[in-house]
Amino acid sequence: MTLAIGLLIPLLGTMLGAAFVFFMKDDLSPRVQKTLLGFASGVMVAASVWSLLIPAMEMEEAKGAWSVLPAAVGFLLGIFFLLALDELTPHLHLGADTPEGPRSKLSRTAMLALAVTIHNLPEGMAVGVVFAGAEQGAAGLSVASAVAVSLGIAIQNIPEGAIISMPMRAEGNSKWRSFMLGSLSGAVEPIGGLAVVLLASLLTPVLPYMLAFAAGAMCYVVVEELIPEASQGKHTNLSTIGFAIGFVLMMVLDVVMG
Numbered sequence: 001m002t003l004a005i006g007l008l009i010p011l012l013g014t015m016l017g018a019a020f021v022f023f024m025k026d027d028l029s030p031r032v033q034k035t036l037l038g039f040a041s042g043v044m045v046a047a048s049v050w051s052l053l054i055p056a057m058e059m060e061e062a063k064g065a066w067s068v069l070p071a072a073v074g075f076l077l078g079i080f081f082l083l084a085l086d087e088l089t090p091h092l093h094l095g096a097d098t099p100e101g102p103r104s105k106l107s108r109t110a111m112l113a114l115a116v117t118i119h120n121l122p123e124g125m126a127v128g129v130v131f132a133g134a135e136q137g138a139a140g141l142s143v144a145s146a147v148a149v150s151l152g153i154a155i156q157n158i159p160e161g162a163i164i165s166m167p168m169r170a171e172g173n174s175k176w177r178s179f180m181l182g183s184l185s186g187a188v189e190p191i192g193g194l195a196v197v198l199l200a201s202l203l204t205p206v207l208p209y210m211l212a213f214a215a216g217a218m219c220y221v222v223v224e225e226l227i228p229e230a231s232q233g234k235h236t237n238l239s240t241i242g243f244a245i246g247f248v249l250m251m252v253l254d255v256v257m258g
Contacts, residue, residue, distance in 0.1 A: 002143060003131050003197065006150040007190040010127060013154030014120075014186025017161020021169050021178045024162075031238055036159035037230035038239030041222045042246025043156040044123070048215035050254040051130055051149045055141050056211040059133075070208035077209070078216025082122065086224065091115035093225065108171075116164055116185035119225060121192050122217030123153045128193030129210045132200035138207060148257035152250040157186055 053071050060067035090104035092111035099111050106114070130149045133141040165182030169175060196214075200207055230239035 002147075003135070006131050006147055007124075007127060007193045007197075009147075009150045010123060010153040010157050010189045011183075011186045013157035014161040014189075015183045017158040017163075018165040018179050018182025018185075020162040021165040021175050021182065024166065030233065031235050033163060034230055034235045034239040035242040036163060037226050038242025038244075039246035040156040040160060040242075041226040041230065041239075042243040042248070043152050043250045044218045044222050044226070044246075045243075046247040046250035046254070047126060047149055047152055048218050050251055051145060051152075052126060052211045052215035052218075055130075055133065055138065056208040056215075059138050059208045059211075071212040071215075074209035074212025075216035075219075078122070078213040078218075079220045081213070082118070082217045082220035082224075085118055085121075086220075089114055089118060091118060093229075112164075112168070113181060113185060117188045119221050120160075120186055120188050122214060122221055123157075124189030124192030125196050126214040126218055127153055127189065128196030129200060129207070129214050131193070132197045133207055133211065135197075136200075136204060136207065144257045145254060148253040151257075152253050153189070155249070156246060157189075161186065 053075065056071040056074065057067050060070055063069075087101060090099055090101040090106055090111055091114040092099045092108060093115050100115075104111070127146070127150050130141060130146040131143075134143045134146040161182045164185050165178045168178035168181050173181070196210065200210055230236065230242075
């Protein structure tokens with residue numbers, strides 16, 4: 001039951017953010033968007049370090065200096081996996097005019113949804129692998145720390161849901177369609193999380209690699225998408241402040257609840 005709730009909490013955060021489309025007439029202001037992008041970056045970086053990479057090394061601490069190897073290998077695999085996914089999937093980022101990936105006849109809305117799916121997949125993997133580690137009694141991981149990761153991802157999904165649904169509305173979609181598209185963008189998270197849980201239960205020895213893999217995938221999203229978007233144009237100082245708040249919030253959640 002705890003696992004099911006933990007996997008669904010991030011989706012609920014996305015749905016709550018997407019529901020902003022019913023209460024706000026205009027798109028989010030550039031200041032708010034910059035702050036929220038920075039906040040999401042901070043949460044994801046802190047979760048990668050405190051909830052994924054450090055536990056991955058703690059699980060292998062008996063190997064001494066070599067305890068860092070699974071974390072290093074898994075992290076790089078996560079980076080290159082997202083890089084390949086980014087290159088092989090036709091998608092369009094919000095605010096961009098030119099699609100990325102191979103040529104496709106998909107609609108603009110479909111490619112926007114694919115871009116968000118690529119973005120959200122690592123978050124679902126992170127939640128799933130931490131819950132899997134907690135269930136197996138892995139060092140440095142507990143159910144409380146897994147819930148902390150889930151809550152942290154859910155909190156940063158609230159502004160993400162709004163950032164997705166509001167531009168959808170601005171492009172002419174109805175409020176309900178914008179809400180559904182914004183909500184569905186987070187559906188990949190519980191699906192990806194459950195897949196990782198099932199895989200980890202069968203491949204316990206590679207759990208440290210999977211933790212680091214999720215960290216690498218999330219850091220790829222931060223470096224490739226969130227930080228560049230947050231650093232363009234004006235109000236970049238707000239994204240820096242948002243990053244600091246997001247990082248500290250996720251760090252505190254992990255330490256206090258872990």
